[in-house]
Amino acid sequence: MLKTLADSDGLSMIELELALGVQPLAVTKMVTRMSARGLLTRRSADTNGRLARVYLTDTGRDCVKLIDRAWKQLEKEALEASTIRTRSVCASFCAPWNAIWSPPR
Numbered sequence: 132m133l134k135t136l137a138d139s140d141g142l143s144m145i146e147l148e149l150a151l152g153v154q155p156l157a158v159t160k161m162v163t164r165m166s167a168r169g170l171l172t173r174r175s176a177d178t179n180g181r182l183a184r185v186y187l188t189d190t191g192r193d194c195v196k197l198i199d200r201a202w203k204q205l206e207k208e209a210l211e212a213s214t215i216r217t218r219s220v221c222a223s224f225c226a227p228w229n230a231i232w233s234p235p236r
Contacts, residue, residue, distance in 0.1 A: 132147065132161050133191055144159065144183055170187070172186050172187075173186075
């Protein structure tokens with residue numbers, strides 16, 4: 132969820148549900164727990180308060196940076212211990228994931 136919001140901050144609960152492919156109750160629980168930890172904030176987006184949008188806090192953005200660094204380190208360690216052939220296979224396998232999860236440059 133944090134990575135999804137890092138790419139598109141201010142998503143509605145329904146948009147998060149669709150992006151993550153989970154049930155509405157799961158999104159509600161995740162948002163509630165992450166909000167309690169100071170990673171997210173939920174704000175009303177319309178005049179009657181029925182539509183809530185979810186935003187990363189500064190703490191949430193810092194957490195995303197840590198996730199990105201950990202992911203890059205994991206990739207580096209996995210590739211350092213592999214053969215050239217394995218690296219080629221892994222690189223082609225990971226390319227779609229990198230496109231999805233890597234921060235814009």
